[in-house]
Each structure stands twice: as C-alpha cells, then as structure tokens.
Ligand SMILES: Nc1ncnc2c1ncn2[C@@H]1O[C@H](COP(=O)(O)OP(=O)(O)OP(=O)(O)O)[C@@H](O)[C@H]1O
C-alpha cells in the first residue's frame with residue numbers, strides 16, 4: 001500500500017515537472033512567433049537581423065552538407081539493393097528506380113536529414129546557448145534590453161526552417177543517384193529506363209509531403225535545441241547533459257511526428 | 271525634496287527555506303554613488319538582480335523612475351533597461367564576439383548610428399578603461415581583470431542614467447582599481463549617472479561612496495555617509511571595516527557545536 005502511494009507520488013511529481021516544461025516550451029514558441037511575425041513590423045522596433053539569419057544558415061548548411069551527402073548516398077544504394085532483392089522474385093527488377101525515388105522523397109530523405117541535423121545543428125545550438133546561459137551571457141543580454149528570444153532563438157529557428165527543406169531536397173537527389181549507381185552498374189538497368197521509371201513513379205505529392213515533414217522536423221529540432229540550451233543549470237556538466245537530452249528528445253519526437261504525419265497523409269489526405 | 275531614482279519597499283527573497291533578503295526598505299538618490307557592502311554570500315548579487323528585474327522577489331516592490339519593475343511588462347522592462355548598465359561579477363562578456371563588438375552591441379541594437387560613429391564611441395569607452403587597441407581580441411584572449419574593464423566599458427556604452435557594478439574592483443591591481451574608482455566617481459559627478467556599487471574593498475568604498483549601505487543577515491544593518499559608517503558604534507560594522515576575524519560575524523558556529531556536528535553520526 002505504502003509502495004503504491006509512493007509510486008503514485010513519484011509519477012505525480014514527474015508529471016508535474018513534465019507539464020511545467022511543456023508550458024515553458026509553449027511560451028518559448030509563442031514568444032518566438034511574436035518576435036518573428038509581429039514585433040518586426042511594429043513601429044520603433046528593431047527588425048530581424050538578416051545578417052544573423054544568413055550567418056546561421058551558412059553555419060548549419062556548411063556543417064552538415066557533407067554528412068547529409070554521404071548518408072543519403074549510402075541510403076539510396078542500400079534501398080536499391082534491398083528492393084532489388086524482393087523485386088527480382090517477381091521479375092520486375094526495373095522498378096528499383098521507382099521504389100528508391102518514392103521512398104527517398106516521402107520518407108528517408110526528410111527523416112535522415114533531420115536526424116543528421118539534430119545531431120549536428122541541434123546539439124550545437126543547445127551547447128552554445130547553454131554555455132551562454134551558464135556564463136550569464138543571456139542575463140547580460142536581458143539587462144541590455146535585448147530580448148534573448150529575438151536575438152538568439154529567432155535566427156536559429158528561421159535558419160533551420162530554411163535550411164532543413166533545402167538539405168532534404170539535396171538528400172532526395174543524392175539518394176536517387178545512389179540508387180541509380182546500384183541499379184545501373186550492379187543490376188544492369190539501362191540509364192534511360194531507370195530515369196523513366198523514376199519519373200513515372202514520382203508525383204508532386206511525394207515531394208511536398210516530404211518537404212512538409214522536414215519543415216515540422218526543423219521546428220522540433222530548433223525549439224528543443226533552444227529550449228534545452230536556455231534552461232541549462234549547473235556549469236559545464238549541465239551543458240553536456242542538456243546537449244544529450246536535446247539530441248535524444250529531438251530524434252524521438254521527429255520519429256513520432258513522422259509517424260503521425262505519415263498516417264495523416266495515408267489515411268486522411270489520400 | 272530629494273529625487274529618488276530607486277525606491278525599494280519591503281523586499282523579501284528566499285531560496286528554498288533560506289531567507290536571503292528580509293524586509294529591505296531603502297531609497298537611492300539620483301546622481302549619487304551608493305555602495306552596498308556585506309559579507310560574502312549575504313545576498314548582494316541577489317539584491318542587484320532583483321533591482322534590475324532579473325529575479326522576482328517573493329514580496330515587496332522596486333520602483334525605478336516610478337515604474338514598479340516587479341510588475342512591469344516586457345516592453346516596459348526593455349525601455350527601462352536601455353537606461354541601465356550593469357557590470358556582472360563574472361564580467362559575462364559575450365565569448366563569441368570580440369571586445370569591440372561586446373561594447374558595440376547595445377549601440378547597434380538600440381540606435382541607428384552609423385558603423386563609423388559606433389566604432390569611434392567604442393574606442394572612447396575602451397580608452398576610458400585603459401584598453402584602447404584591444405578591440406579585436408576575443409574575451410578568451412584577455413585576462414580576468416581586463417575582462418572586468420571591458421565589462422565596465424560595455425556597461426557605460428549607452429551612457430546610461432543608472433549603472434550597477436557588481437564588485438568592479440575584484441581581481442584588479444591597486445593602480446587600475448584607483449583608475450576605475452576615479453572613472454565611477456567622474457561618471458557620477460560629471461555626467462550625473464547614478465552608480466550602485468557592490469564591493470568588498472573598503473578603501474575603494476570610502477573613496478567613491480556618497481552613501482554606504484551595509485547588508486547583514488538579510489536586513490540593512492546600517493546606512494549613512496562614509497564618515498557615519500567609519501564612526502559607527504555597531505560592532506558588526508566595525509569588524510567589517512577593520513577586517514578582523516574576531517567579532518560578532520562568525521563563519522561557523524561555536525567550537526563545541528562544530529565538534530558535535532563533525533562527530534555526529536549522519
Ligand atoms: N539561484 C539560486 N538558487 C539558490 N540559492 C541561491 C541562488 N542564487 C544565490 N543563492 C544563495 O543566496 C545567497 C546569496 O547569494 P549572492 O550571490 O547574492 O551573495 P553575494 O552577497 O553576492 O556574495 P559574494 O560577495 O560572494 O558575491 C547565497 O547563500 C547563495 O547560496
């Protein structure tokens with residue numbers, strides 16, 4: 001009996017902590033929305049710094065593009081081999097191109113890119129903001145009358161929302177090319193036929209659902225990354241912990257959101 | 271009538287069940303230099319943080335230019351803070367920016383001045399703290415005392431009407447400290463800035479203060495001019511001024527309690 005009560009207490013406490021995190025995360029989002037869409041158009045307000053956004057874009061793109069290239073190239077090749085294994089049984093191996101293209105654009109491109117960026121840019125955001133927080137730099141910003149959400153969070157979120165879909169398109173292309181390498185050189189599908197099958201299979205919806213996914217993933221990476229950074233407590237150790245939490249939480253949430261979005265596209269918007 | 275820039279009323283603050291500030295009532299006169307003193311860990315930094323609205327008190331009010339900073343909304347706070355400068359105890363420089371950019375940040379964010387003018391203003395402020403020519407270094411490349419001085423230059427970059435200094439003298443050599451003291455003194459006498467200085471250095475406090483406030487056990491133990499504090503009969507104040515280990519301020523409980531605590535089974 002006592003054990004049950006203690007267990008309940010424990011659950012209750014954790015639930016409360018979780019809920020309070022959720023509500024602070026929500027207010028971070030609201031404030032981000034305000035500083036992105038409302039404040040810059042108010043009179044007498046300093047607008048968004050385009051310089052900061054483009055700096056963040058270059059920083060994130062630069063840091064991740066080579067990994068995105070490698071990961072999606074290999075993924076395309078893997079997909080080609082795996083699908084060929086099955087398609088051979090039915091004697092329709094020329095459809096490898098279709099399968100690779102559709103699965104890259106709808107699923108693997110957005111997902112893999114998001115995971116790579118969560119590990120690269122998301123972790124970097126948390127570590128950077130966390131270090132600033134610990135060194136009182138964020139307090140210093142506030143005392144100068146500079147809102148940390150406007151100055152630090154908004155440019156990062158915007159950069160992610162711009163860069164992740166771009167990187168995703170790049171990953172789609174590279175993945176399809178990886179599939180072609182296997183399809184052409186190892187399975188001996190003629191180049192023309194491979195391209196033909198790829199174009200035939202892809203519809204516009206495959207591409208925009210993928211990009212919509214990557215937009216949602218960008219928000220997840222950005223908000224989790226910034227939030228975890230801004231609430232860091234307790235020195236370098238705290239920054240390390242927060243960075244781990246940030247990456248793990250974003251990847252988990254990304255896959256969860258992927259599942260929700262995919263089922264929406266599958267069941268609702270057919 | 272005396273013009274008060276800050277009025278603090280019945281301020282309470284606890285961390286957990288430790289009461290740090292307990293019913294503080296004090297006024298800060300415009301254009302004066304007020305020194306806050308007190309033992310390490312007695313809540314001076316906490317008090318400053320409440321004054322600038324970074325920390326919410328449990329009770330009480332802080333009126334700055336007749337606006338209650340405890341209840342102020344985001345826009346009001348930003349407007350108020352444009353008129354503040356603050357030197358943090360640990361400097362809190364932006365490590366990713368150069369020294370020059372640190373000083374220039376507020377100017378870039380709050381004014382529409384030309385980059386050329388900002389550059390000149392930054393040079394002037396750095397010159398004031400004896401650091402001209404260091405614009406291009408990163409905070410990691412300068413010493414702790416230099417960071418303090420850059421922090422000071424950053425705090426006064428916007429020519430604020432109210433500047434908070436959290437231990438400006440810590441980590442500086444006596445000569446630089448005297449220069450900084452003179453700077454604080456001049457800023458308040460010539461430009462009419464109000465300075466609120468937390469310091470442990472008695473000499474420097476006596477040099478710059480128009481008024482000294484002594485915090486002890488969460489309350490204001492004594493306040494007055496330099497002479498009033500020097501001649502105070504209060505044993506705690508006297509112990510603090512003379513810096514002796516013997517007296518009413520004890521770092522630990524009596525020897526007997528201490529022995530009991532050490533030998534006690536936990
Ligand atoms: N965020 C916090 N959470 C819990 N306790 C805190 C927090 N900040 C400060 N304290 C406690 O409040 C007390 C006062 O701290 P404060 O930093 O104001 O001291 P101080 O007077 O500035 O000391 P010093 O002269 O050493 O800088 C300390 O005992 C400290 O442990």
Ligand SMILES: [Mg+2]
Nearest residue numbers: 314315359436
């Ligand atoms: Mg302090």
